[in-house]
Amino acid sequence: MAKLKSNKRNNASSASSPYAKAQATTNNVFKFSKDFGQHILKNPGVAQAIVDKAYLKPSDTGTGEVNYLVPIFSAADLSATRSYKSNITFLVLEVGPGTGNLTARILEKAKKVIAVELDPRMAAEVTKRFQTTALRNNLQILLGDVIKTELPPFDVCISNTPYQISSPLVFKLLSLPNPPRISVLMFQREFALRLTARPGDSLYCRLSVNAQFWAKITHIMKVGKNNFKPPPKVESSVVRIEPKMGSERPSVSWDEWDGMLRICFVRRSRTMRASWLGSKEILSMVERNYRVFCAMNNIALDDSVIGEEEEDEMEVDGGADEWNGIEEGDEMDDDTPAFFKEEAEKTARENGGKTKSKKKKTRVAELVREKIRKVLEDVTELADKRAGKCDENDFLRLLAAFNDEGIHFA
Incomplete structure (x- = not known):
């Protein structure tokens, strides 16, 4: 049987059509920024394990009055804001939600998630992902630098942490007057080992002493670089930080x-x-x-x-x-x-x-x-x-x- 001749003209027209361009744009929404440490966790099994280790309880509540500007993400204007003041239930703080892969797992168990994102593109992306779902009312996006932002009360912190804010984030969480009862954080593996290092270890440093003085630090699991998009150049680890509370908390400045x-x-x-x-x-x-x-x-x-x-x-x-x-x-x-x-x-x-x-x-x-x-x-x-x-x-x-x-x- 004779082969059908392909219509090169039609194929070329199809490849250059607006629909093809739109499809390509969908597959690659934007270029990830190394300046923001954007390595998106793509393995759903790892994301689920991180949330499980936070021991989230549906009955947990934490209330506090907030009064700050919250960005409103819309197609017309991504920079618009509105004043927000209310007594509202807070539970989980997520640092750097990215495209929302970890956020989705947290929302399945948490009553309220506050996601702090520095990149407006990512903030718009994660907002768009959940705006048509039943979980949209449980998610609030704060646009800004988590280190410089005054945070509302929260019970648990979960983060695929950008490497460049690892140390400032740990110190900020530990020095809060009312620190979260549990923080489950992903770090570069060597940094995680410093958190758990003991006297005499090669990685023992000021970070080790501070973290272990104010909290119980547990290494949860190793995470290979291939679990991220784009893959980082180093391996990662997840740690759980449980601040000492009550009588266990040191009475030291x-x-x-x-x-x-x-x-x-x-x-x-x-x-x-x-x-x-x-x-x-x-x-x-x-x-x-x-x-x-x-x-x-x-x-x-x-x-x-x-x-x-x-x-x-x-x-x-x-x-x-x-x-x-x-x-x-x-x-x-x-x-x-x-x-x-x-x-x-x-x-x-x-x-x-x-x-x-x-x-x-x-x-x-x-x-x-x-x-x-x-x-x-x-x-x-x-x-x-x-x-x-x-x-x-x-x-x-x-x-x-x-x-x-x-x-x-x-």
Whole structure:
């Protein structure tokens, strides 16, 4: 039988038709942004496992009054907003809903989902996905940066977290006055391992101490890169964070605790003596804090000059290289205080990484230095111990001893 001749003209016309273009657009709605860390979770089994590990209860409720602008997504204007104020039931906060694959699983169990999305395109996409379903009234989209947004009350946080906000998100959740009872979060695997690292581990850092001091951290499961679209360059893990509540919650100032740890972990492999007494920047900062404390408590200080420090050269630390093999553009959880980084950049430009120091030596400065030495050597006996090997009790003793000497970090 003779073969039918194909109509090339018709085929070409069909390929270039508006319908074909529309179909292509549907298959590729928009290009995912690496700046926003957009790796969409496409495996429904993983999405279901994440929601299951959050232990959502249909009977759970949480109420709170909100008063902020909520974006209204429409075909005409994606930037329109309306004022919203009401007592409403909140339950789950989702960070970065993307196209809504994880959101759909959460909505099956949650009474209310608040999804915070930075990308307006994604926010419009997830809104469109549910606007014709019965679940549309259970979903609210907040357009903005979750780190900078004032969040309404919520009970549970679930997130396929963009890598670059991993550390800020954890710290924000833990420092909330009323933290969520459970957070189930997906992170880059190495970051997740830092959350659960113990003293002496290679990944043990300020993040490890803070997270485990304020919450119980559990590694739930590993997630391969092929479960995402587009696939990231690194593997991921899901962790569950359960903040300590009630009598278990430490009665310690978050700012005091974290401020002290920042100094301890400037270089976690250094001894405490070197970290505290070997840096003039830290000594100056502690001296300023001590002066503020004395001023607030009407304590007189002898600020007389007792000499002048000799001009010398001092190495300035630019940042702890605690995060290796990270994907470009992803979260680098550098524990170095900002003033160290600024000083390092300045001195690197001017003196090749070295700076000269010459200042008047006062009795207050000597007093502060002696107080630090006393705490490290006499009271806690931690002077020769390294931060990477100290546990929670060591840091608690250190903070209590500093506070007893009038040295604070908030």
